Amino acid sequence: MGKIDIIKLAEALNLSKSTVSRAFRDSSDINPQTKERILKMAKELNYQPNHYASNLREQRSKTIAVVVPELANNYFTQIIQGVEKVAKTEGYHILIYVTDDDIEKERDFIRSLSNGRVDGVVMSVTGESTDHSYLQHINFERLPIVFFDRTYDDIDAPKVVTDDYHSSFMATEHLLENGCERIAYLVVNKEQSIGKTRMQGYVDALKKHGMPLLEGLVVDCSNSYTENDEIIGHFLLRHAPDGVLASVERLAFSTYYACKRLEIDIPQDLKLIAFSSLEIASLLDPALSTIRQPAVDIGERSAHILLKQLAGHVLEESERRVVLNSELVVRASSGMK
Amino acid sequence: MGKIDIIKLAEALNLSKSTVSRAFRDSSDINPQTKERILKMAKELNYQPNHYASNLREQRSKTIAVVVPELANNYFTQIIQGVEKVAKTEGYHILIYVTDDDIEKERDFIRSLSNGRVDGVVMSVTGESTDHSYLQHINFERLPIVFFDRTYDDIDAPKVVTDDYHSSFMATEHLLENGCERIAYLVVNKEQSIGKTRMQGYVDALKKHGMPLLEGLVVDCSNSYTENDEIIGHFLLRHAPDGVLASVERLAFSTYYACKRLEIDIPQDLKLIAFSSLEIASLLDPALSTIRQPAVDIGERSAHILLKQLAGHVLEESERRVVLNSELVVRASSGMK
DNA sequence: TTGTAAGCGTTATCAC
DNA sequence: GTGATAACGCTTACAA
Numbered sequence: 194m195g196k197i198d199i200i201k202l203a204e205a206l207n208l209s210k211s212t213v214s215r216a217f218r219d220s221s222d223i224n225p226q227t228k229e230r231i232l233k234m235a236k237e238l239n240y241q242p243n244h245y246a247s248n249l250r251e252q253r254s255k256t257i258a259v260v261v262p263e264l265a266n267n268y269f270t271q272i273i274q275g276v277e278k279v280a281k282t283e284g285y286h287i288l289i290y291v292t293d294d295d296i297e298k299e300r301d302f303i304r305s306l307s308n309g310r311v312d313g314v315v316m317s318v319t320g321e322s323t324d325h326s327y328l329q330h331i332n333f334e335r336l337p338i339v340f341f342d343r344t345y346d347d348i349d350a351p352k353v354v355t356d357d358y359h360s361s362f363m364a365t366e367h368l369l370e371n372g373c374e375r376i377a378y379l380v381v382n383k384e385q386s387i388g389k390t391r392m393q394g395y396v397d398a399l400k401k402h403g404m405p406l407l408e409g410l411v412v413d414c415s416n417s418y419t420e421n422d423e424i425i426g427h428f429l430l431r432h433a434p435d436g437v438l439a440s441v442e443r444l445a446f447s448t449y450y451a452c453k454r455l456e457i458d459i460p461q462d463l464k465l466i467a468f469s470s471l472e473i474a475s476l477l478d479p480a481l482s483t484i485r486q487p488a489v490d491i492g493e494r495s496a497h498i499l500l501k502q503l504a505g506h507v508l509e510e511s512e513r514r515v516v517l518n519s520e521l522v523v524r525a526s527s528g529m530k
Numbered sequence: 531m532g533k534i535d536i537i538k539l540a541e542a543l544n545l546s547k548s549t550v551s552r553a554f555r556d557s558s559d560i561n562p563q564t565k566e567r568i569l570k571m572a573k574e575l576n577y578q579p580n581h582y583a584s585n586l587r588e589q590r591s592k593t594i595a596v597v598v599p600e601l602a603n604n605y606f607t608q609i610i611q612g613v614e615k616v617a618k619t620e621g622y623h624i625l626i627y628v629t630d631d632d633i634e635k636e637r638d639f640i641r642s643l644s645n646g647r648v649d650g651v652v653m654s655v656t657g658e659s660t661d662h663s664y665l666q667h668i669n670f671e672r673l674p675i676v677f678f679d680r681t682y683d684d685i686d687a688p689k690v691v692t693d694d695y696h697s698s699f700m701a702t703e704h705l706l707e708n709g710c711e712r713i714a715y716l717v718v719n720k721e722q723s724i725g726k727t728r729m730q731g732y733v734d735a736l737k738k739h740g741m742p743l744l745e746g747l748v749v750d751c752s753n754s755y756t757e758n759d760e761i762i763g764h765f766l767l768r769h770a771p772d773g774v775l776a777s778v779e780r781l782a783f784s785t786y787y788a789c790k791r792l793e794i795d796i797p798q799d800l801k802l803i804a805f806s807s808l809e810i811a812s813l814l815d816p817a818l819s820t821i822r823q824p825a826v827d828i829g830e831r832s833a834h835i836l837l838k839q840l841a842g843h844v845l846e847e848s849e850r851r852v853v854l855n856s857e858l859v860v861r862a863s864s865g866m867k
Numbered sequence: 868t869t870g871t872a873a874g875c876g877t878t879a880t881c882a883c
Numbered sequence: 884g885t886g887a888t889a890a891c892g893c894t895t896a897c898a899a
Contacts, residue, residue, distance in 0.1 A: 196672065198892060209870045214894060224868055239667055241645030245591065246892035249582040249875050264607040265809070273601060277628065286642075289626040291614065305623075308578030309876095330576055335533065449813050472602070476786050478815030535876060546886045551878060561884055583876035586891050646892095 197238050206234055217242055253312050257499060258288045260302055260316035262343065266442060268470040268488050269317070272341065275492020276315055283500050285312075294319045294381075294416045300327045307336050313503050314338040315495045318345055318386075337502040341495045342486070344386045351508060353495045353515045357387055357468075360484045360519045361394025364438055364466045367482075367521065369402050371528040373436030373464055377410045379425065379444040391440045391468070410434060414444055421447040429455055429463075436527075439467035445481060465526040468519075479525035486519045534575050543571055554579055590649050593623045594836060597639055597653035599631045599680070603779060605807040605825050606654070609678065612829020613652055620837050622649075631656045631718075631753045637664045644673050650840050651675040652832045655682055655723075674839040678832045679823070681723045688845060690832045690852045694724055694805075697821045697856045698731025701775055701803045704819075704858065706739050708865040710773030710801055714747045716762065716781040728777045728805065747771060751781055758784040766792055766800075773864075776804035782818060797865040805856075816862035823856045 203210040208227070215223040216231035234240075248254045259276050261269040273289060280287050288311060292298045296319045304327065306314060316338060318325070325345050331338075333350055341353040368376050378395045380388045392411065399406055412428050414421045425447045428434075439445040445467035449459070457463050459479055466482040474481040498512050540547040545564070552560040553568035571577075585591045596613050598606040610626060617624050625648060629635045633656045641664070643651060653675060655662065662682050668675075670687055678690040705713050715732045717725045729748065736743055749765050751758045762784045765771075776782040782804035786796070794800050796816055803819040811818040835849050 200892080210892090211871075211894080212869055215869090218894075222868070227868080241641065243586070243892050244645050244647040245582045245585040246875090247894070249580070249586050249877085250892080250894045252875070254582065264601070264610060265604060267602060270601040270607070274628070286625070288623070291611070304578065308581050310581045310623075446810055446813065449810075473783055473786075473814070476783065476815060477810070477813050478817075480815075537876080547876090548878080548887075549885055552885085555878075559884065564884080580876050583891090584878070586875090586893085587877045587879085589891070 197240050198243065199240075202231070202235060202238060202240050205238065206231060214242075248309070252309070254310060255284055256286045256288055256311045257496075257503075258290055258302070258306055258311040258314045258316075260290045260292060260299065260314060260318075262292050262294045262317060262319050264289075264291050266470075267472055268442065268486060271470055271488030272317075272492035272495075275489040275494075276496040277492075278489075279493050279496035279500065285500070292319050296325065300325075303327065303331060303338075307331050311336075313499045315492075315499055316340060317342045319343075337499055339495045339499045339502075341491050342387060346386055351498050351502075351513045351515075353491050353498065353517070354387075355486045355491070355517050355519045357390040357519075358394040358397075360468070360521065361391040361438065361440075362398045363394075363521050364484055365395045365398035366402070367523065368436040368438065368464055368466060368527060369398065369404065371436075371460075371464055373434075374404070375407060375410065375432070375434045376404075376436035376438060377412055377428070377432065377434035378438050378440065379412045379414055379448070380440045381414050381416060381444070383411065383413065388440055391438075395438055414447070418443065418447065422450050426451040426454060429457060434463065436464045437466070439465065439469075442467055442469035442471060445469060449477070459526050460528045464528045466523075474522070475524055477526070482524045482527035483522045484519050485522050487517050490517055534577050535580065536577075539568070539572060539575060539577050542575065543568060585646070589646070591646060592621055593625055593648045594833075594840075595625045595627055595639070595643050595648040595651045595653075597627045597629060597636065597651060597655075599629050599654060599656050601626075601628050603807075604809055605779065605823060608807060608825030609654070609829040609832075612826040612831075613833040614829075615826075616830050616833035616837065622837070629656050633662065637662075640664065640668060640675075644668050648673075650836045652678060652829075652836055654678050654680045656680075674836060676832045676836045676839075678828050679724060683723055688835050688839075688850045688852075690828050690835065690854070691724075692823045692828070692854050692856045694727040694856075695731040695734075697805070697858065698728040698775065698777075699735045700731075700858050701821055702732045702735035703739070704860065704864060705773040705775065705801055705803060706735065706741065708773075708797075708801055710771075711741070712744060712747060712769070712771045713741075713773035713775060714749055714765070714769065714771035715775050715777065716749045716751055716785070717777045718751050718753060718781070720748065720750065725777055728775075732775055751784070755780065755784065759787050763788040763791060766794060771800065773801045774803070776802065776806075779804055779806035779808060782806060786814070796863050801865045802863040803860075811859070812861055814863070819861045819864035820859045821856050822859050824854050827854055 199210045199213050203213045213231050216228045259273055277287050290302045299319050328348050339351045344352045382388045383392050396406055409432050414424050429451055437448055448465055452459050459465050469483040470485055470488045474483050494515055536547045536550050540550045550568055553565045596610055614624050627639045636656050665685050676688045681689045719725045720729050733743055746769050751761050766788055774785055785802055789796050796802050806820040807822055807825045811820050831852055
């Protein structure tokens, strides 16, 4: 069957294409009966307005991009669900891009998106914040970007984050209260926004309780699972921590694996708590204590803020930086019996 | 800064827009020096060819859609990674759609995609196979679709699946060999392709070993976590199975939760094995025995087949139905050790 | 309420 | 090797 376009449809109905077009654009004035006739015939002929033609004409795509560092992480999939849910209410589609924590990819994505492919972006940046000057070139008026979770502090764009400092502080205190004296902080990139903030909470909690910040207990990990297993294994042997605060979920997994291998008992020998939104945290052995970020909520808020900008509205000051609360969920890995 | 289009760029260079256009389309003949000059200036002015204009003109979008039932599942995120990896090599972008196992959404997605928004689709269908006649209307020549994993058997399109029957058979035998006599099969939709095939493997394994197919041991579950916890809880109490084969990952999770609640010991009282690609299966309590599907591979193969069609090639017969092997990974939940 | 026509930013065809 | 010009399929003033 030959492709059916607006003209063919119009011909089939003995109407002009403008009339047909109007039937699909809700607001325009058009006789309700003709409209119905058109829609009926459209269905019959299986007509779908060409997306690219209308986008070109309208200068917008009704699509937003969600850029995340990884997908194999409940946190991000929940974020995506939140964004999608809100986006859909306004008729927006979402494109998902995964950077694998590679700033090259991030840059390429954003560059290739700034040609109209999407109307806006919701993104959590990669860990490597070394050089993100590429963002300076993009025009936030033309392509609004809302950052969530992992942000670049020096970029002036709306951000949706969680109270990482506070959560980290609480988690560290929690470990201290459970008797830990050598608490380690596992981080992928301590220069990066969340890595830094979460570390500060850790440091300050130690300080408040009169504990020294011991050399070697801040562990720089990598993005590779296998490397981390090794790094953490070495670290455990060498520094014998009795508590671990993992700044991201997968570092907790590596800790589990390393402890199993080295026969270190969690929570007996080592108490563990991690930033994680894992839904089956309580099924792990032992159940993983977590700092649970309100992922879906973050996605929804980010989407709302982006859509508001796309609708041409100016953001309130309070929307330029939204801070949501995480929840400390204590389970067996940090000592709860 | 005003938006820069091909005309402005051409003016800045004192060239015609056709020449400029040629600089971006690899093949056309153009003086290498002018080409270089153009690319240099383009970079300087931050020019990006408008995606919609070229798509409209070229009648293709260099984008493929990946449609999955859910995201919060390692299996699907790995598939996506596989697809993305391959797609990228050919310069394709990917759009991800999540149906939440809702056939309405699936239908809407496909409908809205068949207007040129994407060049092709890789999809795993929802569980509800009741009425998917909508697919009859779409023209696979114009919009090639490759199905993976969960397919509609009566739709004539390339499919990439795993040896579900065999895996299920093996898993059931494994439970039998470990002494189970009342093995349950948990399924979301036993009419649906994978639900059915996996069930057949279970049934035939029982038969081969002279075990009766006991009434009530095939359990219809739902898509809701909370409902499943209840359904499975009831089932365990009422039918006291000593083995469980979960046809999808999340039914295994619900089984864990229910067993915890009811103080049923896995694997002592109940041996459990599930179709799952969970990377941390060995961290669960007890470690979950799994039938691990080669997810990334499935994604890659599906993408290859789609791209081959998009390149205008005809598929080999062997590419119209690809069957990959899953791996049985026995861990503690089914009685190892 | 409907039709006419211009134009969105490209690429392809044809001259030069 | 480069430039003019006509599409691609749609939306929207403006005219009828």
